[in-house]
Amino acid sequence: MKTTPRLLTVLAVLMLCGCYANTVTSNQRIRKDGWLSTHANIRVVRETAVSDDLLRIDVEVENTLPFDTRFDYKFEFLDAEGRMLFGPTTGFRQEQVPAGAFVTITATATDPRAADFRLTLTNAD
Amino acid sequence: MNHVLSSSSLVIALAIGAFGGVGCQQNARVVTDDRDKIVSIDQIDVQDWSNAADQVLQQLFASGALDTAPVKPARVEVTRVINDTTQRIDTDLLTQKIKIALQQSGKVAFASSDARANEVADYEDFKAGDDAPRLPYFVINGKILEIRTSAGSTKQSSFVFQLNLVNTAQSLDAWSGEAEVTKQGTRNAKNSKG
Numbered sequence: 580m581k582t583t584p585r586l587l588t589v590l591a592v593l594m595l596c597g598c599y600a601n602t603v604t605s606n607q608r609i610r611k612d613g614w615l616s617t618h619a620n621i622r623v624v625r626e627t628a629v630s631d632d633l634l635r636i637d638v639e640v641e642n643t644l645p646f647d648t649r650f651d652y653k654f655e656f657l658d659a660e661g662r663m664l665f666g667p668t669t670g671f672r673q674e675q676v677p678a679g680a681f682v683t684i685t686a687t688a689t690d691p692r693a694a695d696f697r698l699t700l701t702n703a704d
Numbered sequence: 705m706n707h708v709l710s711s712s713s714l715v716i717a718l719a720i721g722a723f724g725g726v727g728c729q730q731n732a733r734v735v736t737d738d739r740d741k742i743v744s745i746d747q748i749d750v751q752d753w754s755n756a757a758d759q760v761l762q763q764l765f766a767s768g769a770l771d772t773a774p775v776k777p778a779r780v781e782v783t784r785v786i787n788d789t790t791q792r793i794d795t796d797l798l799t800q801k802i803k804i805a806l807q808q809s810g811k812v813a814f815a816s817s818d819a820r821a822n823e824v825a826d827y828e829d830f831k832a833g834d835d836a837p838r839l840p841y842f843v844i845n846g847k848i849l850e851i852r853t854s855a856g857s858t859k860q861s862s863f864v865f866q867l868n869l870v871n872t873a874q875s876l877d878a879w880s881g882e883a884e885v886t887k888q889g890t891r892n893a894k895n896s897k898g
Binding site: 629630631633635651653666667668669670671672673685686687689690691701703704 | 737762766809896
């Protein structure tokens with residue numbers, strides 16, 4: 580008899596796990612590959628609002644390699660429910676960064692519903 | 705013997721040539737990633753328009769100039785973007801991206817250039833007894849310039865996109881912005897990796 584509530588709890592947990600099994604979630608906002616995985620140091624991520632309600636992101640990327648290099652990056656904006664927002668200028672941009680120096684990459688959401696962002700940093704060479 | 709050798713050599717050479725030719729050919733595919741788009745030195749590529757629009761929009765939003773309008777969304781018209789490059793280009797490739805982004809922000813509304821829509825709106829105004837013209841609070845104008853240079857066999861092209869947001873109530877530039885896209889190389893590249 581005592582085992583019944585425990586069993587119900589286990590079943591409830593298993594059911595909840597089942598409900599979310601198909602949803603892959605990640606809170607990783609910044610994704611890196613290639614040399615960036617080991618030698619691109621994200622110094623600062625600033626989230627501010629411009630023009631009252633538009634989300635602006637500034638990210639400082641440091642090149643810890645002993646030579647100049649370049650990388651591609653892309654910002655994408657998401658609403659409060661995690662849905663991707665369309666932007667007419669979304670796409671990869673390229674940036675050069677000198678050895679041991681850092682650059683600031685920025686993006687401004689054109690949609691006031693933007694609540695979160697995703698940044699992809701990828702090797703350009 | 706010599707004749708046999710030369711014939712077989714010819715066959716081998718043709719086979720290599722045919723295989724080489726097939727190897728160089730590439731089936732058409734849809735390109736969705738900007739990094740896979742062709743980068744040309746002496747012209748504005750499709751990804752360059754997006755890059756330029758993004759640069760000027762970030763400057764415009766950061767300036768706060770759009771927030772100075774007394775009514776939101778403020779009425780805006782795009783008057784003229786001058787093409788001062790050597791290419792024949794449609795400046796709508798820039799202005800349409802800017803229009804979409806600004807409308808998405810909810811801060812401005814663009815006056816339509818559709819003749820029928822204007823006719824209907826005029827009729828509605830006439831019926832309502834409103835004879836005041838629909839005037840824009842802001843006007844957008846601009847210019848696209850090109851600067852070319854070379855060093856040896858390396859060529860460089862810079863495209864400069866200048867835009868102004870004019871406050872029509874005061875006839876003053878409420879904001880001016882500029883974006884630049886510079887490309888360098890000896891020949892066009894299949895993608896951004898060169």
